Every structure is written in C-alpha cells, then in structure tokens.
Amino acid sequence: MYRIQIGLCVAFSLAVAWAQPNRGYYRFPSVHGNQVLFTAEGDLWQVGIEGGVARRLTTHPGDETRAAFSPDGSTIAFSADYEGPTEVYTMPASGGLPTRRTFEGGALVAGWTPDGKVLYTTRRYSTLPDTQLATIDPQNHIELLPLSQAAQGVYDAVGKTLFFTRLSFQGSHAKRYQGGTAQKIWRFAPAQEAVPLTAEFAGSSKDAMWWNRRVYFLTDRDGTMNLWSMDENGKNLKQHTHHQGWDAQTPSLSQGRIAYKLGADLRVYDIASASDKVILIELTSDFDHLREHWVKKPADFDTAAHISHDGDHLVMTARGKVFVLPAKQGRLVEATPRTPGRFRDARMMPDGKSLIVLSTESGETELWKLPANGVGKGERLTTDAKVLRWEPIPSPDGRWVAHQDKDNELWLLEMGTKTQKKIYTEVAAFDSSPVFSSVRWSPDSRWLTFSTDAPNDFEQIFLYNVETGSITPLTTERYNSANASWSSDGEWIYFLSDRALKSVVQAPWGQRQPDPYFDRSFKIYQLALRKGQRSPFEPPDELHPDKPADKPDETAKTADKPAEGAKKPDAPKSEKKPEPPKVEIDLDGIASRLTEVPAPPGNYAALSATEKRLCWLNFDRSNPDKTALDCLDISNKPENKPETLLEGVNGYELSGNGKKLFVRKKDDLFVLDAAMKADALKNPKTLEEAKVDLKDWAFTIVPTEEFHEMFMDAWRLHRDYFYDRNMHRLDWRAVREKYLPLVDRVRDREELSDLLAQMVSELSALHTFVGGGDVRRGPDQVQLAALGARLERDTKSGGYVIQHIYRSDPDRPDKLAPLAKPGVDLSDGDVILSLNGRDALAAEDIGALLRNQAGKQTLLKVRTSGKNDPRDVVVKPITMQQESDLRYHEWEFTRRMRVEEQGASQIGYVHLRAMGSNDINQWAENFYPVFDRQGLIIDVRHNGGGNIDSWILAKLLRKAWFYWQPRVGRPSWNMQYAFRGHMALLCDEWTGSDGEAFSEGFRQLGLGKLIGTRTWGGEIWLSASNVLADRGIATAAELGVFSPDGKKWLIEGHGVDPDIVVDNLPNATFNGQDLQLETAIQYLRGMIKEKPVPVPAAPPYPDNRYTRSAGGGKAAAIR
16 A cells, blocks of 8 residues: 555656646656756757756757767767768767767667777678677777677776677567567677576566676566666676656666656666655757647648549548648638547538548547538537547438448448447458448438458448348359449449459469469459349440430530620529439349440459449559559440550549549649540640649648647557457556656657657557657758778778678679679778778768768779779769668578588578568579478578568478479479478577568478577567558557467467577677577488488389280280
C-alpha cells in the first residue's frame, strides 16, 4: 500500500509539472559537473543540475541530439543533420559555431574517451550492416575499434578497458524484450577477446557507464528499466532506482551523478547519497514548432479523393481534414472546422449539398454529415462505433449509406432515421484493408453489390436486397470475381473475373525450374438481371436487326445560334432530374445468365460502366507505371475494340451520374468527359484543360491540436489492428490515460514519436515501429558520395591512401567499385592526390570534397603505388547506400569463396539479405548453380524479413523420386532442380521476422540443422497500414503465428533457437574470422563423409530379345 501511495504522489507531481506552460519534453541528457545538456524542440539546451531556466545552444530547424560533454567540459560533441545526413559535430560548451567531424551518412555520438577523442557509432565500415564504435581525434583522425558489433561504450579511467553494449537497439518498441537481439554489456581490453558481463539475464542490459571501478547501466531485471551497477567482472549486482511502469532511458554519468530521462522529464541520481530527484527545467522559447503553420503541398498528405455525383467537384481528405475543390471554376472549401479528431474518406452526397465523412471527434470513428459549402455545423449520424470504420458510400437517392469496419462487418445506415443495420460479417483469413470491395449501388438504390472473400480465399460477388435484407451470391467460389458495376439502365451487372487461366510457362523444363505463371487472366463479364435479355455486344442477326442510329438534326446546329451581335437568350431553367429506372432482378437462375464481354483477357482492375461504355485499369505486373485507363463502347459494331484512353494512370473514379471521369496521374488530377475518345486526348491542350488546379490549395494546421489527435489515433489504431483483442491482457484505456498528459509537454514531431514509442511498448510485442511523419528538416539536403573503398588520410603520401577497394564477384561487373572500373584501374596502396582540382588534403575529410558528387563525373589526380608520376582519371562516385551495398556484396562473395575452398567445391552457399522480391532474385542467382552439390549452406544471418519463406521452402522440399537416363550423358532427376544433399542453415541475432519463419520452417520440415545464435523473436506479422494523418506511423502487430497443434505461439518474444549454438565473437570477427560459417562447413563435410549422396547409376538395360520356349508353346522375352 505504501508503494502505491508513493506512485500516486509521483504521478500527481508529474501531472502538476506537466501543466506548466514552459515545460518541455526532454531527451538525451548529458551531465558534467553541475551542468546538464539535453535536447528539446530538436535543439540543444544547457541547464544547471538543480534545474531552472535553460539556455538554448542551437537553433537549426533539424534535430540536434545525443550531446556529450568532453572530459574537461569545454567542448560538446553531438549528432545533427545540418546538411541532411546525421553526422558528428563539435562546438564549445559555451556556444559557438559547430564543426563537422564526420561524413559517413549516419554517425551518432556515444561519448568521449578519457584522452579527449569523440566516441561514436557508425555503419560506414562494416560489411554486414552492423553498428561499430569509432573514435575521432581533434585532427579528424578516425580509428575504428576492433569490434564487429558495438553500439555504445565507455572506457575506464585509464582508457584501456572498454565496457560496451554489443548490439544496437533492435528497432521494435517492446518492454521486457528477451529475444535474441536483447542488448548485453561486454568488456573489451586490447589484445583480448571481448567477454560478456550480463549474459546470465535474458532481457536487456545497456548504456554502460563507469565510475569508481563499477559499471552502472540500465536493465529491466525487475520488469522496468532501472539503474543498476556491477563490478568490472559482471558480479556484485546492485539496483539503484526502483521506478515502476516508467522506463529510465539514455543515462549519462559524471563525477558520481547520473542524469537520465524518465517519461518527459530528466532526473538525476546521486550515487553517494542514493538520492534521486527530477530536474525541474523551464524553456525560454517561442516554441516555433507549435506555431500554426501552412501545409503548402496538401497532395503529399491526401488519403482519399472522390468526385461528386455531377462531376463538378472533388472531395479531398488530406492531413485529417476535408476539402471541396472545384473541377473547373469556383470556391475552394475547407469543410472541416477546427475540432478534435481526424476526418477520413469524405464523399459528396448525391444532392451536392452535404458531405458524408468519418470523424473521430467523439473518440470513435463515427459517420457525420457536413455542409459541402463549409457553412454551418456538422451532424453526427452514428453513435455505435467500436472499431475503425471505412468507406461510407451513399446510395444514389441519398437515403442510405453503406460502410464497413475493421471487424469485417458491412453496415447500412438509413440517413433519415439514423438507424444502423449490419448486413454481412466476413471471417477473412487476414486483411488489413477493407475486406468488402466494389460496394456499388443500383441506379434505384434498392440493391447493393459487394465483393468479399469466400472460405477458399477466392473473391466472390454478392447481391443485397435493401427491402428484404436477402443476400444472393452472383458468382461462385471457383474463380476470383470482383468490381461489379451496374449498367445505367439497371439491366446488367458487369464485373471482372480471373477465368482466362493460361500459364505463360508451358512446361517445367528450362533453367532455374520455371514455375507456372498466370498473367493476363482477367476477363470482363456481364450478368443479365432478367431472363431473355440480349447482350448489347451481340452482333445483329435476322431476328434481331440492328436499330438505325438516330441522325442528328443538321438544322439544330444553327437553329438556336443567335445572330451575330444579338442578345443571348436567358439560360433555361434547370429541369427536374429524370427518375432512375426501377431495377427488377429475376434471381432464379441468375448465375446461368453470364456472358463474356468482347475484350481480350488482361490484368484488369477498377471496372466501371457509363451509359455508353465500360472503363477499367489495365496494368503491367512488372511495371506499375504502365497502368492504363482502357475503355470499350457498349456496342455491337464489328469495329468496336477496347482503346487506351490514358497511360501512366494511378487510379480513377466515375462520377455518380456517369458523365465524368476523375483520373490521377502521379501528382496531377484530371476531370474528363466520360465519353471522351483517346484521339481527343492526344492533343496535350485537351488534357491540360482537364487538369484540376491545385496551386491554390493550402491550409494551416495547429500542431498542438494535431499532436493530440495523432496520439489518440495511434492509440485507437493499435487497439483496432492488434492481433489480440485483449491487448495482451493490458488495460489499454489505462495505458492511454497514463501517457495522455504528456502530449501537452510535446513540442515537436520527434518528441511525439518518442511518446508514442513509450505507449505502444507496453504491449511487449515486436513489429512495433514508430517513425515518419511531418518532421521539420533544414533547408540544406546535401547528398554524400563515396568511391567504394576505405581511404586513409596520409600527409606523408600527400593525399588519401587507398587501403582497400571493395571486392566483387567477377561475374558481376555491376558491382565494381568506382575505383576498380576498367580505365580507372586503381589498386590498394595507390594515392588520391586531388579531387576536381582541389588538394585532397585541403579538407579534413575527403568526404567533404565528395559532397554532391554522386553519379557525376569527377576528376581525380592519383599516383600509383611505387611510381612517382601522377595521372588523371575520371570516376563516378556512388551514393553511401550504394557503397553499403558494395561492402555487403564483398562479404557475400568472400563467404562463398570460403565455402568453395574449404568445402572442396562439394558445398554450395546461398545468402539471403531479406525475404522480399529482390531476394527471390538473389535466391535464383545463387541456388541453381549449386543445386547438384552434396551440401548446401543457406545463410539468413542479418535477414531483414519479408514474406517469401513459402516460396523457398517449397523449392527445398522438392525430392528426387526418379531419374532419367538419356542415350548419351549423365542421369538427371525428377523433381527438376530438387536438392538431394545435406543442408544447414545459418541464423543469428539479426535474423528477423520472415527470416525467422523460414528458419523455423527449415527445421520443422526436417530440411537440416540450424547453426548460429538465437534470432530476433518477431513473429507477429504486420501490414503497416495504420498510418497517421501526417504519414507517420506506430505500426501494430497484426497476425500472430501459432503451431499446427494449436498449443503455442511460435517465435514471438523469444526467437528461434539454433540446434548448434555458435557465436561470432566481436574481436575475432572483426579480424576476419567467421566461426559460424566454419562450423557449418565442418558439419556438412562430416555429413557428406558419413552419408554421401552420389547420383545413382542406371540399372542394366532391358533384354527384350525374342525367344521360343522349350516346349514350343508361348514366346517369351529375355529380361
């Protein structure tokens, strides 16, 4: 009881502090003596350790973080993105001009060495994408510490022994994480291998700090991140703080005091007195990040765009707000008032006077009606939302609105009575987006069609009768059918279905085991709604002669034309709109009245029917930029063929009256006449005239309001997307109330992300990533460039010595480093003397001279090792990401060469960086050349995941069950390209997500042994669909994975345990050893020796000579 009361008092005091207007949200403290540095509003600040008014040190629009005092307190090192990439800078502690120290494309300050060098983390030099520690001295000499993995560290007072956090943060925000990538503290001394100090605890131990022969650090051994300490050998543990529920973060130690972050505050712990208190800080600031500001490119944030019923307006939803834009001329309307909540998917009602929209103003996603002209208050229509709702679609008469929700329920709202009716519930296997597609109303508003998945996951079209509530399937489960569209006269339903199944690959013969592939499988079909209807595409015959087309009245062209100079007559008064046709449907035998529309099969989507034509998207699976808008006249003329109206289309929508087409082409929007022909659009002026003018579309946001809305939205979306409805048994509302008060402390977008990360981490689930959003950047975004080599500054040589050019597979000239290209022909040991005429030594780092040079011709003056005369060469530097790819490629190539050498060419090697579309290409490139080996190593270390595990597992499960023996040559086997030998899989702590699924599947399916270390532990899959209004996200884990017997969840939180545990130790690996690979090679060599896998020889050929039996009876063949 006493502890609970203390917790309530602390919570109350924090709430009081949060209410102060000059309080901020504080991150990354660094303490020295009586001074504390920290980040707030993306800038660096300094304050006394007792608190008070802080002094701002930086003012750049971007982020300055991770500041650290030098040992003497005179200098600050910090990370900043002044020119785009995050780099190390230094500046006087009293303030002054920052000096850039690195040009690496991602360098984070970790602290200082006792002798005054900046200690920082980098991935600039690692082959595998690992974080390493490096130092940089005042002369900008960079020294990489001899550790393959090190993400944070501190030296003892002598500066000889390093205590370091071996692994970097694994990326997913999860409290009490105990997977294979949990951070541990290690000790490293020169000429020795690093040793673990906290390996006995499965959870995290990180952020080592040294003081008086003890190592202080953060760990969640009691369920919450608190300050602990141990001796230099990892013994004699002691807990110092006892926070519950709020994790201590980013600590910094100086002279026996530790400053750290807790919630939105900074605290200081005094080791000697064991006292702990909050540092009360006030910011003297104009809080510019909170100032109302303009969104000048709203299209960057639009989430929905729809055309009005008459086609004269567009309704755009962007940044959680709703706008009505004129298609031609008129007033741009901001239809949403400044109210709390997020607006989604607004559409114009058929009367053109109001909008139907989803809004979270009430706290849940409810349906609202808003005035289309922006004048007047909105009206809430529903009050029963439990989860996220989607896609409100009004009926043509405006009486009904169909919509659906995240629980896969389809609803019907009657506008007049505001009553709701659930009309269908779908139990889909998984879908993060709306499960009901192509929800379309009949012209008379009495019928509704929709598509959803059948139990076999094939899409099926259903018909709903609004008057009776009956539901009738219009298509079967045998084929995917969708995009139902009503004809304007209510006589037909057109739809798409993938029934043209013809494999592009005709047989399993060929290189790399070609699989069947069905391209261009969709055709257009029409369904007659009454018996006896004749297709409008059916050619005429003697019983059904073609009706003569009405000839235009030639006199009508001039009859109403006033004489020149005459007064124009008054415009006619608008006539009453004609009544829609009453749709009568004969349901008996309706499925048998199906016919094809005369259009060739293709990759089709988004079918719509106007009065006189059909329109759809025709896309190229290999190139989405080639998507075209095709149309076909509803006509039985022999010359009637589909035509491409526009190419390069991203999407389109038909207006409710069928007269206009709203088309999106990249960043441009167009409203076209639905009857327009392709020839008319060949004139660029025609398309330009149809373009919607967006240049005046701009609006303001108030960050304080938006931050609050996005916090609530992130909380709601996590609730609605998370795979477990019970939220891992957390009281999710209590979690919201715990963190909600801190929103008022948030001063910029990065701080909001930090707060969201704290909130969602309560679920202790992986695949919970937080980032993105409208983060303020500086005006300078300067790209770095590289030469594909490690370079070292050497004043004696007069330039930069090439220490190592990254090696590449000779079969892959596309992977050649710029310095190794033919015609350049540089080698290790050569010297770069100048770059574009500038002395290479004139800059502290050659990276300064390479800025903005990626892909451009660059003149180098070089001197070949052992020669005196320099020469000029022209190279094209590459981006930092491309150089990272070269380093990774070198690692892959050298692994393969080791396997070739040590495996005596009996063992193949395949590395997979991830499990995405590019990685199946990597699989094909590396597996098929070695499919006939006796051993195979599949290396998924550092595999970043994806979704193609089933593809590869299926190929590995192929078995050779018989052999072919030709007249001449060696036998071959069926199944083609089946691997017959022994296999082993390499995994490590950075094997994640689908890489882990593949690893566990490899073992469960009996394919071979797993060698390495325990994997990440993230096996609740996700779609990353729960995006916030400003394009930021706090991803939700959406799809749990469990065992076939239904008894346990697989992999999540723990990872995949290898059969043979082998760790690649940091120092030995840095020096070139790969013990995991060596173990796999030795294991497979032993298996091959013990159980060789030769190709069997063919049996004796049959002897089919004819003989006569001894008794003169039956003939017999000799066999």
